[in-house]
Amino acid sequence: MDKVTRLASENGIVIFSKSSCCMCYAVKILFSELRVRPTIHEIDQDPEGREMEKALMRLGCNAPVPAVFIGGTLIGSTNEVMSLHLKGSLSLLLKPYEALS
Amino acid sequence: MSSASIQPFTSRRMGIYNPFQQVSMWGDTFKGDSSPNTGVSTVLQVDAGMDNKSEIISQESTGPSRNDEGDNSADKVKRRLAQNREAARKSRLRKKAYVQQLETSRLKLAQLEQELEKARKQGMYVESALDAGHVGFSGNVNSGVAAFEMEYAHWVEEQNRQICELRSALQAHITEIELRMLVESGLNHYHSLFRMKADAAKADVFYLMSGVWRTSTERFFLWIGGFRPSELINIIRPQLEPMTDQQVLSVCNLRQSSQQAEDALSQGMEKLQQSLSQSIGFESVIAGNYGSQMAAAMEKLEALEGFVNQADHLRQQTLQHMSRILTTHQTARGLLALGEYFHRLRALSSLWAARPREPA
Numbered sequence: 014m015d016k017v018t019r020l021a022s023e024n025g026i027v028i029f030s031k032s033s034c035c036m037c038y039a040v041k042i043l044f045s046e047l048r049v050r051p052t053i054h055e056i057d058q059d060p061e062g063r064e065m066e067k068a069l070m071r072l073g074c075n076a077p078v079p080a081v082f083i084g085g086t087l088i089g090s091t092n093e094v095m096s097l098h099l100k101g102s103l104s105l106l107l108k109p110y111e112a113l114s
Numbered sequence: 115m116s117s118a119s120i121q122p123f124t125s126r127r128m129g130i131y132n133p134f135q136q137v138s139m140w141g142d143t144f145k146g147d148s149s150p151n152t153g154v155s156t157v158l159q160v161d162a163g164m165d166n167k168s169e170i171i172s173q174e175s176t177g178p179s180r181n182d183e184g185d186n187s188a189d190k191v192k193r194r195l196a197q198n199r200e201a202a203r204k205s206r207l208r209k210k211a212y213v214q215q216l217e218t219s220r221l222k223l224a225q226l227e228q229e230l231e232k233a234r235k236q237g238m239y240v241e242s243a244l245d246a247g248h249v250g251f252s253g254n255v256n257s258g259v260a261a262f263e264m265e266y267a268h269w270v271e272e273q274n275r276q277i278c279e280l281r282s283a284l285q286a287h288i289t290e291i292e293l294r295m296l297v298e299s300g301l302n303h304y305h306s307l308f309r310m311k312a313d314a315a316k317a318d319v320f321y322l323m324s325g326v327w328r329t330s331t332e333r334f335f336l337w338i339g340g341f342r343p344s345e346l347i348n349i350i351r352p353q354l355e356p357m358t359d360q361q362v363l364s365v366c367n368l369r370q371s372s373q374q375a376e377d378a379l380s381q382g383m384e385k386l387q388q389s390l391s392q393s394i395g396f397e398s399v400i401a402g403n404y405g406s407q408m409a410a411a412m413e414k415l416e417a418l419e420g421f422v423n424q425a426d427h428l429r430q431q432t433l434q435h436m437s438r439i440l441t442t443h444q445t446a447r448g449l450l451a452l453g454e455y456f457h458r459l460r461a462l463s464s465l466w467a468a469r470p471r472e473p474a
Contacts, residue, residue: 036424
């Protein structure tokens with residue numbers, strides 16, 4: 014789906030989420046702890062939400078949300094994010110986008 | 115005298131163990147010969163022998179006039195001593211068999227008590243679920259939980275065995291390859307625990323999260339259905355020394371990453387609590403109807419399984435990364451430290467439960 018791909022490449026770090034999803038909330042917390050400010054799209058508040066959900070599933074996400082894109086590339090869902098973080102790779106991937114404060 | 119010797123034989127033939135008879139006979143064991151106790155099976159063989167002997171004895175008692183007067187008393191004494199020795203030997207064997215019977219009964223009793231306790235806990239859990247008017251409670255939930263309890267009990271037994279094996283292996287300085295195999299088994303054993311927990315979470319996530327399947331001291335440390343991975347790293351760290359600088363850095367980073375991931379999941383859980391509470395709260399009651407409100411709440415609960423899975427995923431990943439950072443020997447020491455820690459924690463739980471208390 015064009016919209017999803019477009020939004021995914023618009024910013025360095027993009028997270029597709031649902032406002033009601035608590036696992037999405039956990040992932041958002043993790044990113045804020047890593048001092049980055051991802052662009053969040055709450056698809057349950059988007060009129061094309063259903064389509065976006067299907068598109069995300071087609072891209073290979075087990076659960077449509079949370080879906081994390083870094084530099085336009087799909088990283089995955091909670092599982093992949095956690096694995097990368099424990100490996101130490103997540104911080105490296107996020108380094109170019111670290112918020113300067 | 116000869117009749118007193120015959121009595122134990124008849125009581126055995128009748129299949130009655132008379133402990134008091136045995137006590138009187140045991141006095142003779144100190145006079146008896148030193149024939150070794152060769153086990154229960156010998157008793158059966160001896161039985162056959164005994165029957166012959168008793169016949170001989172009855173023959174003796176019925177036919178004393180067969181021998182000459184002169185030889186008679188010496189022979190009688192000899193025979194009496196032989197009978198005593200034989201009787202003492204029988205008595206010792208019977209005592210051994212009796213004690214073995216008691217031992218097996220004791221073990222059986224302990225086993226039954228354990229199963230009863232489990233069933234009681236299970237029953238209590240089921241009762242409370244029913245009391246709360248648990249919607250959708252079915253027999254299937256119970257069987258998944260019961261299966262997990264059994265499997266977990268076996269898992270703990272196997273864990274204890276592996277820990278002993280690991281301990282002796284490290285003391286004995288076995289080869290790298292053999293140690294590698296033990297370490298692999300140890301890691302795989304934890305992986306099988308996570309698989310079991312995943313199934314249990316599907317059957318009943320609340321059961322898993324309650325920690326009722328663990329001892330009370332373990333439950334004290336409960337974080338989303340198990341231990342905090344960062345805490346586990348702290349527990350085993352002292353046993354890993356000496357470490358290279360690179361290892362120290364990697365372990366430190368791993369612990370920090372784990373802590374951050376744990377924090378994120380903890381906050382996600384808090385959010386879940388809040389939103390669940392809101393969904394069944396008073397405002398929601400006014401806003402919507404009961405049915406849709408409950409449906410929304412049910413959806414929230416479904417997220418719990420995801421959190422438990424993520425927590426176990428963290429634990430699994432932490433174990434794997436540690437085993438990659440460390441040498442085989444260090445990993446072995448780490449696994450041993452972990453196993454011994456949990457063993458002591460469980461032992462502490464038993465001690466606590468058994469402590470003497472002031473009557474109310």
